[in-house]
Amino acid sequence: MSLIGVFDSGVGGLTVLREMRRRLPRADFLYLGDTARLPYGSKSPETVRRYALNAASYLRHHEIDLLVVACNTASASALPDLAKCSPIPVLGVVEPGARAAIRSGARRIGVIGTEGTIRSGAYQNTLQHMRVDLRIRSRACPLFVPLAEEGWGNHEITRQVARIYLKDLLDWGVETLILGCTHYPLLQESIRAVAGPSVKLVDSATALSDVAIEEHGALLGRTQGKGLLRLHLTDASERFLRIAEEILDSEADEFRVVDLDSGPTSPG
Amino acid sequence: MSLIGVFDSGVGGLTVLREMRRRLPRADFLYLGDTARLPYGSKSPETVRRYALNAASYLRHHEIDLLVVACNTASASALPDLAKCSPIPVLGVVEPGARAAIRSGARRIGVIGTEGTIRSGAYQNTLQHMRVDLRIRSRACPLFVPLAEEGWGNHEITRQVARIYLKDLLDWGVETLILGCTHYPLLQESIRAVAGPSVKLVDSATALSDVAIEEHGALLGRTQGKGLLRLHLTDASERFLRIAEEILDSEADEFRVVDLDSGPTSPG
Numbered sequence: 037m038s039l040i041g042v043f044d045s046g047v048g049g050l051t052v053l054r055e056m057r058r059r060l061p062r063a064d065f066l067y068l069g070d071t072a073r074l075p076y077g078s079k080s081p082e083t084v085r086r087y088a089l090n091a092a093s094y095l096r097h098h099e100i101d102l103l104v105v106a107c108n109t110a111s112a113s114a115l116p117d118l119a120k121c122s123p124i125p126v127l128g129v130v131e132p133g134a135r136a137a138i139r140s141g142a143r144r145i146g147v148i149g150t151e152g153t154i155r156s157g158a159y160q161n162t163l164q165h166m167r168v169d170l171r172i173r174s175r176a177c178p179l180f181v182p183l184a185e186e187g188w189g190n191h192e193i194t195r196q197v198a199r200i201y202l203k204d205l206l207d208w209g210v211e212t213l214i215l216g217c218t219h220y221p222l223l224q225e226s227i228r229a230v231a232g233p234s235v236k237l238v239d240s241a242t243a244l245s246d247v248a249i250e251e252h253g254a255l256l257g258r259t260q261g262k263g264l265l266r267l268h269l270t271d272a273s274e275r276f277l278r279i280a281e282e283i284l285d286s287e288a289d290e291f292r293v294v295d296l297d298s299g300p301t302s303p304g
Numbered sequence: 305m306s307l308i309g310v311f312d313s314g315v316g317g318l319t320v321l322r323e324m325r326r327r328l329p330r331a332d333f334l335y336l337g338d339t340a341r342l343p344y345g346s347k348s349p350e351t352v353r354r355y356a357l358n359a360a361s362y363l364r365h366h367e368i369d370l371l372v373v374a375c376n377t378a379s380a381s382a383l384p385d386l387a388k389c390s391p392i393p394v395l396g397v398v399e400p401g402a403r404a405a406i407r408s409g410a411r412r413i414g415v416i417g418t419e420g421t422i423r424s425g426a427y428q429n430t431l432q433h434m435r436v437d438l439r440i441r442s443r444a445c446p447l448f449v450p451l452a453e454e455g456w457g458n459h460e461i462t463r464q465v466a467r468i469y470l471k472d473l474l475d476w477g478v479e480t481l482i483l484g485c486t487h488y489p490l491l492q493e494s495i496r497a498v499a500g501p502s503v504k505l506v507d508s509a510t511a512l513s514d515v516a517i518e519e520h521g522a523l524l525g526r527t528q529g530k531g532l533l534r535l536h537l538t539d540a541s542e543r544f545l546r547i548a549e550e551i552l553d554s555e556a557d558e559f560r561v562v563d564l565d566s567g568p569t570s571p572g
Contacts, residue, residue, distance in 0.1 A: 079539050080541045181450075186446055193468075200461075
């Protein structure tokens with residue numbers, strides 16, 4: 037029996053978890069939300085890397101068989117470091133998103149995400165490396181995460197902010213838009229309303245789940261657990277629990293507040 | 305010669321620092337921004353308390369003579385704990401703001417702040433303790449901090465968000481509104497536009513500076529330094545530095561990235 041470890045700074049990764057549980061209803065998951073130090077998106081690559089390695093080490097102590105980095109900022113800044121020292125497969129969200137965008141057949145690809153993700157150039161480099169003839173533009177959208185967390189995913193204010201953030205990409209004629217942040221599926225209706233029906237939206241949650249099943253099918257085939265969900269957070273704010281409840285339909289089978297700051301973590 | 309230590313999770317406290325430096329141009333300041341763990345406003349009181357004690361201990365190691373907690377969330381959750389174990393005076397923003405609101409002569413007082421500050425009831429309790437005949441209402445405004453950090457302090461979107469957040473308080477007939485977050489002076493124009501000219505706004509930065517000079521005049525009178533500013537951050541994001549430059553007119557005399565996570569901090 038295997039256990040899938042999923043990690044994000046906060047609630048965004050729950051969109052990935054939701055999608056993976058839908059596809060793999062019998063798999064067991066341990067989700068770690070580093071809510072005491074969120075958000076990662078506005079912090080420096082060095083700090084994000086330190087936090088991500090810390091979180092991965094915590095999950096590995098819990099004997100996971102696959103590590104899913106369900107955070108674009110952490111994937112962009114820390115994936116090579118996470119994969120380098122890992123005895124188990126590590127999946128980030130950047131490559132699956134880039135692959136899905138290329139499969140869409142678009143030539144003009146837009147990427148939106150946190151400041152950290154966009155500044156890292158991770159999507160831009162990955163896409164360009166896969167196909168040299170693509171045209172790529174990107175835009176950081178710092179207010180999208182707080183708007184999603186305010187519960188305003190489908191709200192007039194969010195559509196107005198999206199009009200400001202997406203204007204240049206739409207004027208340029210973007211064909212496929214990568215939602216390069218796992219929070220953004222929560223804003224999908226507003227983004228869709230502003231982008232119009234002709235722009236294809238690629239979301240990290242779906243793209244990552246596709247790749248997980250394609251590439252780790254054998255491993256996941258063995259995942260014949262009870263569909264258990266263990267939720268570990270570094271801070272238990274009411275805000276997080278409220279949003280988590282909205283995103284996931286079911287309650288967690290185990291809920292725990294953990295401390296990643298104080299030295300080595302022991303298996304729980 | 306004395307040194308004033310000022311601490312906040314991020315940029316908000318810079319509005320307090322700016323005001324204190326304006327009043328005390330020859331005082332030396334050490335500002336600690338816990339930018340690696342910001343924001344505090346959405347996190348649990350326990351986590352905020354742990355972070356605040358950690359930050360205060362760092363500043364005390366640098367031999368400050370007065371500790372200014374320039375963060376409403378930390379003042380609300382941790383001030384008694386910070387003061388209890390402190391050999392030097394500790395000033396928070398809650399009591400000065402409450403006092404200024406009472407001095408305004410208003411009977412209907414509104415308080416806005418982060419979720420953490422509002423949920424703590426710190427302003428509500430302090431006000432009620434000072435005068436039993438006050439009527440007090442409060443409202444958390446989670447998007448105000450990200451809007452200020454986006455540089456949209458005076459922006460149509462911010463005015464629309466303010467209309468939503470302030471509607472109930474304005475309908476109720478609020479006379480004095482406490483801006484219970486040190487970020488909010490950055491949104492003052494938008495809040496003023498929505499609240500109208502008859503509502504008195506009390507901001508933490510001004511209120512705290514008034515109290516610091518009233519109560520610690522003797523100590524501050526000895527503060528005949530060179531007007532030096534040392535800026536220590538736990539994460540050096542470009543975003544912070546850009547905003548800090550906008551808030552403070554002058555550059556820091558010393559800039560350092562420090563790590564509060566790894567055990568005891570030594571004097572620098």
